[in-house]
Amino acid sequence: MREQEALWIEKARTGDDHAFGCLVDAYQRPVFSLCYRMLENSHDAEDAAQESFLRAYQNLKKYDPDRSYATWLLSIASHYCIDRIRKKRLPLVYTDALPPEIVPDRHAPEPEKEIRKSEQEALIQSILSELKPTDRAAIVLQYWHDYSEVEIAEALGLTVSAVKSRLYRSRQALAKAWIKADNSSVTKERRQHESPAF
Amino acid sequence: MSHQPFESWIFSQDPLEIEQKNTLQAHLESCQSCSQLSGALMEMEKVFNDSPAISPAPGFTQRWQTRLELARQQRQQKRMWLLTLGLFGGATLTLVALFLLNQPQINLAYHFSQCVVTIARLTSFLNQLWPTFQSLVTNLPILIPIMVIFGTGSLIAVIVLIIAWFSSILKLYQPVQEGVNTR
Missing domain, CATH: 1.20.5 (Single alpha-helices involved in coiled-coils or other helix-helix interfaces)
Structure with a gap:
């Protein structure tokens, strides 16, 4: 895979669009997934992922082959998403708030499982949205891309100690948000099962 | 009750010494707050780890190629x-x-000299006006009541704010133009 990837990069650098298309094909999932976790909806995630690949294509000559291509690409996507969150002044609501892959299918063999999965996704996105953009990127890279602190530092252009402190602060904030979300869901459930007051 | 250093140990990802682990375990058994935080963190991490990477809708590469062509x-x-x-x-x-x-x-030299003369005349005219302007500024607070100045100032400020508000609304509805950034 590494050799194949190096070959595609080399060919893409000489202007071979098909070779870069192969790189897009190979990395569309991690890039889209990162953008989705960062931006909370599939519409923005699609746009950000496309833009990230476009920027990677336009700057391929600056890529250092000694570095990991995946880290370089995810670094572009992370920075783009961070900038986009900072520039976004008003939250926009899209009708496709969830990607088609995680919309609960009521005709599926296990609809309850599907619904639970969808609720869990909504919960993840809601607690992630409480974090600052750079902290969110660090958490997403750690949990969904299995990046080490050193790799996160490289991708986000931070020092390792800054990444450590951001991860610490984020994990603390997320745990507190988790407790809060858990309490509110328990209250909601109780209200649903309460008997009428009369 | 102090929850330090236990809270730090819960959220830090640096490996703990065996003694620290035992102390933390003993604290978690007696402290409900830390135990709740630790439990929430573990539960959250499990959900994060079980949650899969999300794929884009089919045809992503084709859509990207169209975008590249457009760019x-x-x-x-x-x-x-x-x-x-x-x-x-x-x-x-x-x-x-x-x-x-x-x-x-x-005659280019003649036109150039004419320009210089005009600029010099304009400067001398402004110099003549300067004492009048200075005396106006000095005497204005005496001639016009302070409330009129304050009222006019407020009115101008309100107009500026309204213009700023309208321009920000207009700017908000314009598509954002992003530059290339490959930090």
Whole structure:
């Protein structure tokens, strides 16, 4: 895979669009997934992922082959998403708030499982949205891309100690948000099962 | 009750010493707050780890290729515009230069000296006006009541704020133009 990837990069650098298309094909999932976790909806995630690949294509000559291509690409996507969150002044609501892959299918063999999965996704996105953009990127890279602190530092252009402190602060904030979300869901459930007051 | 260093140990990802682990375990058994935090963190991490990577809708690469083509066309268009503008500007300058050089009756030195004279006259006129302006500024607070100045100032501030508000609304509804950033 590494050799194949190096070959595609080399060919893409000489202007071979098909070779870069192969790189897009190979990395569309991690890039889209990162953008989705960062931006909370599939519409923005699609746009950000496309833009990230476009920027990677336009700057391929600056890529250092000694570095990991995946880290370089995810670094572009992370920075783009961070900038986009900072520039976004008003939250926009899209009708496709969830990607088609995680919309609960009521005709599926296990609809309850599907619904639970969808609720869990909504919960993840809601607690992630409480974090600052750079902290969110660090958490997403750690949990969904299995990046080490050193790799996160490289991708986000931070020092390792800054990444450590951001991860610490984020994990603390997320745990507190988790407790809060858990309490509110328990209250909601109780209200649903309460008997009428009369 | 102090929850330090236990809270740090819960959220830090640095490995703990065996003694620290035992102390933390003993604290978690007696402290409900830390135990709740630790439990929430573990539960959250499990959900994060179980949650899969999300794929885009099928046809992502084709959509990207279309976008690349569009970006190329836009770039080409921009280049054409710049080239046209450059050529037009260059041609205009050349024509003006040729026109001036072919007009023996136009004395460039004379016109230049006229410009200098006009600027000098304008400066001396402004210099004459300066004492009048200074006396106006000094005497204005006496001539006009302070409330009128305050009221006019407030009115101007309100107008500026309304203009700023309208322009921010207009700006908000315009598409954001992003530059290339590959930090």
